[in-house]
Amino acid sequence: MRDLLMIPGPVEFEPEVLQALGAPTLSHTDPAFIALFGRALKRLREVCLAPSAQPFVVSGSGTLAMELAVANLVEPGDAALVVNTGYFSDRMAKILERHGAKVTHVRAPPGDVPSLDEVETHLSQGGFKLLSITHVDTSTGVLAPAEPLVRAARKHGVLSVVDGVCATAAETFRQDAWEADVYLTASQKAVGVPPGLALLTVGPRAMEAWRKRRAPVASVYADFAEWLPIMEAYEAGKPAYFATPPVNLVAALDVSLGQILAEGxxxxxxxxxxxxxxxxxxxxxxxxxxxxxxxxxxxxxxxxxxxxxxxxxxxxxxxxxxxxxxxxxxxxxxxxxxxxxxxxxxxxxxxxxxxxxxxxxxxxxxxxxxxxxxxxxxxxxxxxxx
Ligand code: PMP
Structure with a gap:
């Protein structure tokens, strides 16, 4: 008998989602695929409660979603503040540093979250470009208070990047209402699709920050400049090619996001x-x-x-x-x-x-x-x- 999979991702998936994975693969220019990719992008926006955001669906795991956010927003010398609640906050810091950011951690003992006061104290010193928050740190099972943290970032004119890999479509998150700048996630947890998709909803301030970069993004695969025209084309009902989309995973994503929105x-x-x-x-x-x-x-x-x-x-x-x-x-x-x-x-x-x-x-x-x-x-x- 099959075991029940109760790890923090990948998780148990709905049969209709798995059937989409097993269906014959369509051409990435097939009108049926164009329609379902466009719909999946719109649905991702709805799931993240982010009507003003630009969605990105890219082949890769959650770590790629983290790297996409950082590679596009950070330039060498930028300062980043990491609300550190465990292993995945450390990973975000590692990615930030690799892209040249100067990282300051606000840490709490394992199992706790740093106080809002402490975060505000750092933000009010000025100079930070980005605040990173791990919505749920999967290493500790700690839920960070995302709303006050992103609002604090906004108050100080700092971009907020929230890692929702272990939270999106399960923990309350209202990207537009809270004015969060980037929500990033992956397919294999509460989004309900087997591993393989990096997902982001990037708000207007973050897109603007990317547009104003001094230097091009130092990776071709991670560059929004490559992906944005693709996402825009599929949403507009037209095919476009930069790198072959994971056709079956995108079809499964469309099914799962549809189920999520049907639940509400x-x-x-x-x-x-x-x-x-x-x-x-x-x-x-x-x-x-x-x-x-x-x-x-x-x-x-x-x-x-x-x-x-x-x-x-x-x-x-x-x-x-x-x-x-x-x-x-x-x-x-x-x-x-x-x-x-x-x-x-x-x-x-x-x-x-x-x-x-x-x-x-x-x-x-x-x-x-x-x-x-x-x-x-x-x-x-x-x-x-x-
Ligand atoms: N962030 C969090 C909070 C995670 O739980 C995970 C994966 N467990 C990641 C990032 C990295 O995602 P992936 O393993 O899909 O690269």
Whole structure:
């Protein structure tokens, strides 16, 4: 029997999305492909609540989406402020530095987010071109308060770049209303498509900053100058070629974004919150502790949970033996001390109960004492409470 995939990406996908991947590949100039690519771009704008943004869909993973944002906005010597909540904030800093930025980190201990005051203090010193925020850091399961952070950047005339790889289409994000400049993501998590697409919605201030660059972008594949005419052409119903689009992935993206919009963004954000609450109730009833230091900073897209006393990373294999795939830790300082469970995209009550149940059985086999069924009962009570 197939295991249930509950890692923080890739995740379980809808059959209609997978069918689009398995369909005969169209020419990238076929009218049917032009229509679906154009529609997918429009849908991406809607999912990010970003009517004024320019969407980009490029073959690559989330790291390419990060690099596209940085390569186009940063020039050597620019100063960038990184709100650092873990491994993926460090990755953003590495990319920024590689492109010549001077990076300042605002850090918090693992499991927490830096205070808004501290971020504001740095911003008010002036000189920053860009503020980077990891909406959900997948290494720690920490949710950053994106709205006040991007608003602070805007107040100080700094471009905000938000990494939504583990958040987009699950965590509440309103790009235009909050005046966020760049939202970047990838296909394989809450966007609901197997790995392979880098996705960005780039707001007007960021496009303007790119247009005003002094020097050309130092990479051809990453240059908006190559991609913008392609995105504009497909949205206008015309074919264009720069680099061969991943035809089947784009078709799958169109299907998934259509499903996401049919559910509705508010309903989708609320469902992810409900499922995350039920998971947290389950962990608590099993006597487990979250890595995020409070519920307020705990992501709705994954749980990062410490192993209890006497249990180690072998638990992940034990859970797989129970039919559910979860992930080990990723934060460099703590990675042997916790595990991660992804809960995004098509996650529903059945997945919550299956996963908490598998954890209970694996924990019992590892010698952790808990009332049999306590985790499942608490998760169920949370689901029933709505
Ligand atoms: N940012 C975050 C928050 C992520 O979770 C990930 C991947 N887990 C990435 C960036 C990088 O994405 P990818 O692995 O698709 O390159």
């Amino acid at each position: 963004m508010e309903a989708r954000f609320a469902r992810h919150q409900r499922m995350a609450r039920a998971f947290r109730a389950g962990w608590k009833a099993l006597g487990l502790r979250l890595l995020p230091t409070s519920e307020a900073v705990a992501a709705n897209t994954l749980s990062a949970v410490y192993y209890p006393e006497g249990v180690d990373a072998a638990l992940v294999g034990g859970v797989k033996g129970q039919g559910v795939v979860v992930a080990g830790g990723l934060h460099p300082d703590l990675k042997t001390r916790y595990f991660r469970v992804g809960h995004m995209n098509r996650v529903g009550p059945a997945d919550v109960l299956s996963t908490v149940g598998a954890l209970e059985r694996a924990l019992a086999a590892a010698g952790h004492r808990a009332e049999p069924g306590a985790g499942v009962a608490a998760a169920q009570a949370s689901l029933l409470a709505g």
